[in-house]
Amino acid sequence: MHVGNCAGCHTAQGGRPFAGGRPLETPFGTVFATNITPDPETGIGRWSRKAFVRALREGVALNGDLLYPAFPYDHFTRASDSDIDALYAFLMTRPAVQARAPTNRLKEPFGFRPLVAGWNLLFLRKGPLVDDPGQSADWNRGRALAEGLAHCGGCHTPRNELGAERSDHAYDGAWTEGWYAPPLNAASPAVRPWTAEDLFAYLGTGLSATHTAAAGPMASVTRGLAQASEDDVRALAVYFASLMAHAPAAQGPPPADRGNVADAAHPEAAALFAGACATCHGPGAPMMQEGRPSLAWGTALHEGTPNDTIQVIMHGLAPPAGRSGPTMPAYGDSFSDRQLAQITAYLRARFTDKPPWPDVPGAVARVRKGGSE
Ligand code: HEC
Ligand code: HEC
Ligand code: HEC
Incomplete structure (x- = not known):
């Protein structure tokens, strides 16, 4: 329901x-x-x-x-x-x-x-839809929900110029309400495999111990799913785990914390991180000791666009559905555009092995205006 x-x-x-x-x-x-x-x-x-x-x-x-x-x-x-x-x-x-x-x-x-x-x-x-007899009952239920009531493609599938989803690009990732909804298939940029267990936790609570927390439009989806039946959430998890099972991005070794290199390249942002963020995201921070994932495990930092990273820093995070849980302050008002751009570039350098994003200041300006790429 x-x-x-x-x-x-x-x-x-x-x-x-x-x-x-x-x-x-x-x-x-x-x-x-x-x-x-x-x-x-x-x-x-x-x-x-x-x-x-x-x-x-x-x-x-x-x-x-x-x-x-x-x-x-x-x-x-x-x-x-x-x-x-x-x-x-x-x-x-x-x-x-x-x-x-x-x-x-x-x-x-x-x-x-x-x-x-x-x-x-x-x-x-x-x-x-007609069930696929070669797949489990959970998988078929998950697909029927995803394609049907849960309309996951409504945000994760790109649309054509008439606003219809491109069925040949199902779950390839798409822009929605100023956020980028990442791919949920083999093109997933997640660096840690999304198992059915991880997805069950993320979809049903908005929080996962392995990846990240739902922050943007996905937070509203998980608030709905938190009230859905566990069987339905599990079915969705099984289905999407199967779509992402062979995503190449998740096959490599875990990204290392490259703090030293990043600190030398971005001294101002390193100081900002030490002052504002390390109490929660630094190695050994209480939140990390309670088992929250390293920033390196979140998908946003590994995407081709800095958009969602900027969104999270600007707007912070509210606790997940019906729980008192981890929260993050919003920095949109206290940080200048320049500081937002610097810290965004720093996170990319420190927690991923990907090349720097082009034109982060441009992306910050766009997110400030509420626009998508
Ligand atoms: C992505 C946003 C979105 C979601 C999710 C959504 N709706 Fe709607 N719905 C709309 C919009 C927009 C309209 C008005 C369309 C129009 O004016 O032609 C609408 C119209 C309707 C109408 C027609 C009402 C009327 O007075 O003509 C019904 C019934 C309806 N929705 C039921 C539902 C139900 C049930 C769900 C959940 C299963 C749902 N909607 C989920 C956006 C949504
Ligand atoms: C209203 C738009 C919207 C809908 C509908 C939606 N998503 Fe999302 N989803 C997003 C956005 C945007 C993100 C990026 C992060 C955020 O919003 O916190 C996301 C992130 C995710 C992630 C995290 C991926 C990663 O690697 O970090 C998963 C998994 C996911 N969605 C699954 C689903 C599933 C399953 C459904 C259907 C039940 C669904 N989404 C429906 C917008 C949506
Ligand atoms: C009070 C604790 C706290 C502080 C301070 C904090 N954060 Fe967070 N942040 C969180 C929590 C909690 C999450 C959700 C991650 C999780 O545990 O699932 C998060 C998530 C994020 C994410 C999203 C990760 C992803 O991939 O989606 C980014 C980016 C981020 N924080 C950056 C920052 C930056 C930059 C600062 C400093 C300017 C900062 N945070 C300060 C608690 C905090």
């Missing part, structure tokens, strides 16, 4: 759960998620089960209007009947909230909903 993270899109910042109003940027313009509480006037209180199934499977609203694919019905169409029934029962028993989403701000000519029919013809493949 929580696998679909309906609340993630259908709750405005500071708003009531499922009452809508959150803006989503698309190639067509800004689309607002609607109210899906059971309020009869402004929500889905008058929707029959049949109408609800039609919306999720075909992207059609109660009055027959075509819905915009910012609503991931191209994934939800893959969900099983019983999953959709459970969702309907769940949503219809939430508190009804009276709230109308703002009017969509779409570019010409996309304000005309019938145009979506062409998109559907090209990109919508309706109906649940």
Whole structure:
């Protein structure tokens, strides 16, 4: 039920759960998620089960209007009947909230909903997936969830110019809301193999003892999964572990801490790190002794872009779903752009064996403005 993270899109910042109003940027313009509480006037209180199934499977609203694919019905169409029934029962028993989403701000000519029919013809493949008999039950369940309700490709698969996911590049990594969602297949840049156990911990709690913590848009996904059934989270973990099983990036020896080399090359950033970061990330820091992974194990530092590293430093980390857990302060206000760029370049030099990122100051400026590459 929580696998679909309906609340993630259908709750405005500071708003009531499922009452809508959150803006989503698309190639067509800004689309607002609607109210899906059971309020009869402004929500889905008058929707029959049949109408609800039609919306999720075909992207059609109660009055027959075509819905915009910012609503991931191209994934939800893959969900099983019983999953959709459970969702309907769940949503219809939430508190009804009276709230109308703002009017969509779409570019010409996309304000005309019938145009979506062409998109559907090209990109919508309706109906649940057929199980692969050569794979385990967990794997098949995991794939059905990933392709369906969990819509993992919604952020991790690059899109074409019409905003449709490129199925020939499934899980190849993509930009979303100013973050880079890394590849979840053999192109994964993770330097430590993602086992099903590691993924189970990361997806279900937002935290892993082996890689890193979910910080950006993925944190909202893991907050949803924290409320999902353990079996579903395990199935997703099994499926994605199989997709990443042979990723070349994870086959090498563990990256070493190259503190001496990095300190000599980036003296100012080294001092900044010693003052602001080493209490948590330095060798022997209490947090490290409690078993938190070295910065060298996080994927962001090994990616082709410094984007997510800058995001984490600027915005810090909130504790994972429903727990008091490790947190990191946000440095966006206290560090200048120059300091942010310096420390980002320093982390890359110290904790990876990869070449320096080009134009880190440019990336800092872009992240400040909330933009993607
Ligand atoms: C990625 C963001 C996103 C997610 C996740 C999402 N939705 Fe939506 N949903 C939207 C947007 C945007 C619209 C409005 C589309 C439009 O205006 O055409 C919408 C519309 C709908 C509608 C049509 C409502 C109406 O009044 O016409 C229903 C029903 C719905 N969503 C249900 C769900 C359910 C159930 C889930 C979880 C399984 C879910 N959505 C997850 C973005 C999302
Ligand atoms: C709303 C967009 C979004 C959705 C939906 C989403 N992800 Fe993510 N994911 C991200 C972003 C962005 C990151 C980068 C780190 C972050 O946000 O903390 C990420 C990071 C990850 C990572 C860490 C990879 C690494 O090597 O560090 C894994 C694993 C992952 N996602 C799996 C999934 C799975 C499985 C699903 C479906 C259940 C999913 N994601 C759905 C945006 C998303
Ligand atoms: C109070 C403790 C604390 C301080 C101080 C702190 N961090 Fe963190 N940081 C964390 C925690 C906790 C995580 C999540 C990693 C984990 O344990 O899973 C994290 C994660 C990160 C990550 C993400 C790793 C990845 O690959 O996704 C980066 C980058 C990072 N910190 C950089 C810094 C920098 C730079 C500083 C100093 C300017 C700093 N941190 C200061 C606690 C801290």
